[in-house]
Amino acid sequence: MTTSAAPLDLLLLPTWLVPVEPAGVVLKEHGLGIRDGCIAFIGPRAAALKLAAKEVRELPGMLLSPGLINAHGHAAMSLFRGLADDLPLMTWLEKHIWPAEAKWVDEAFVRDGTNLAIAEQLKGGITCFCDMYFYPKVASDCVHTSGMRAQIAMPILDFPIPGASSADEALRQAIELFGDLKHHPRIKIAFGPHAPYTLSDANLEKIRVVAEELDATIHMHVHETAFEVQQAVEQTGERPLARLGRLGLLGPRFQAVHMTQISEDDLALLVESNTSVIHCPESNLKLASGFCPVERLWQAGVNVAIGTDGAASNNDLDLLGETRTAAMLAKAVAGSATALDAHRALRMATLNGARAMGLESQIGSLEVGKAADMVAFDLSGLAQQPIYDPVSQLIYATGRDCVKHLWVAGKPLLDDRQLTRMDEQQLTATAIAWGQRISGHSE
Structure with a gap:
């Protein structure tokens, strides 16, 4: 549960939340709150909605897991x-x-x-x-x-x-x-x-x-x-x-x-x-x-x-x-x-x-106190239906094109499939230029 009355920086409301620890658990209709780059709250959606939060994001049809x-x-x-x-x-x-x-x-x-x-x-x-x-x-x-x-x-x-x-x-x-x-x-x-x-x-x-x-x-x-x-x-x-x-x-x-x-x-x-x-x-x-x-x-x-x-x-x-x-x-x-x-x-x-890496106390699972390193996978597409076990669907029927949002230490680095800090077109152009040099097509 939340440890302080200070408002959350961000409250996420996915359809499924997979904490990884404890093992084998899938939480449905739960919320996850972030404060100061760390996970501050995990609990039922109804309880989550009673908390003060600077931003609330609904993630319908999405599975939230550790990054x-x-x-x-x-x-x-x-x-x-x-x-x-x-x-x-x-x-x-x-x-x-x-x-x-x-x-x-x-x-x-x-x-x-x-x-x-x-x-x-x-x-x-x-x-x-x-x-x-x-x-x-x-x-x-x-x-x-x-x-x-x-x-x-x-x-x-x-x-x-x-x-x-x-x-x-x-x-x-x-x-x-x-x-x-x-x-x-x-x-x-x-x-x-x-x-x-x-x-x-x-x-x-x-x-x-x-x-x-x-x-x-x-x-x-x-x-x-x-x-x-x-x-x-x-x-x-x-x-x-x-x-x-x-x-x-x-x-x-x-x-x-x-x-x-x-x-x-x-x-x-x-x-x-x-x-x-x-x-x-x-x-x-x-x-x-x-x-x-x-x-x-x-x-x-x-x-x-x-x-x-x-x-x-x-x-x-x-x-x-x-x-x-x-x-x-x-x-x-x-x-x-x-x-x-x-x-x-x-x-x-x-x-x-x-x-x-010796970082299991900081990352790798969604637990209160750990860094908010998380990814939201969109399982709402045709190829993911119907869903009996969302984790099975993630591993066996889902590709990386379903990655919708990503956070590291609570900061969004991918938002609606778009990189927030990097220029994808520039990176692509630079890689093509290297390829031409290495293959000898240009000096």
Whole structure:
């Protein structure tokens, strides 16, 4: 209930309100009140209408849920969307993406690509995203200006990357950025060791020590392909996840991205360490990387969140579509139609992402006291009728074109499908210009 007699800044009256916590609940004819960027009231419509509010918005035919959380991506790679399709992962990386990055990636590329990704994600119902790409300060500036929420991970590799000549320099930049933004209300800086096969034990240990000192999250590609695991075993006799465990990196603030290869020992390590897994089904499918056994992880108690990966390998940043794919794929992999039901899928796309980032006390569910990060999905269309369970309809029958309104910390960033702080036409024109340069049609 409301905690003060001060008027609400905004009262929302949707047809359905899905708080995600408690699990499996759908509230019909309820209202949600916002004050000072936080949720101040959730209760029946009749009680809501008795409260003083500066603005009241009816949301007929709409489902109000926590904002979607995209737990893994490379935002600026939106400018490489479709550049090298239909190729195996290592060919895609070594022959196409890494050379393109060496040629094109600079601060302007990261700024324009990140802004493009932010706009696409906002229009798709995403209020928070995890980014792992070069020039993270530039990406942080974009997030700050946009009003969105993000975890920004500084990539760290054994070799030079755009913007950092060595692992030590990348680590130093990450520490500096962490210090600069540690009090930012919407941006969290993380450490982004790229993958086990691109980092030595010595550099991984440096990252572990610093992350522990700062209580920072670590975001890393792990067990993306069977080849990665096989190669590590052949060369060292040790699976990559076991190596990370031996080095002390695993834990509740470690985000293991992909995890398509999971043995019984791997599962035990994940459970024991309370490590989160970030599932990116469409990228894994497109690159034929393998299948993350989501239901097996879930039943074992592992926190599984969901990410789109970058638009260069997906090729969209559509988390609602990704969640639908995840639910379908989980059933096929588990051989059970009851695996990852619609309500759990929505939880994976919201609260589980918040938990992976250590932000579950602030975002990921609609609860009094949490930040008002929310999305309104319009379920009034022909393709959503009739509605028996609105959450099932959202996951299995609804596309991101049904995203109508979106708020981050109570501020509207999407209003009636229109971006409130970003110029969509300008973003589109800038992306087209980059595409022409990269494809060689203009200099």
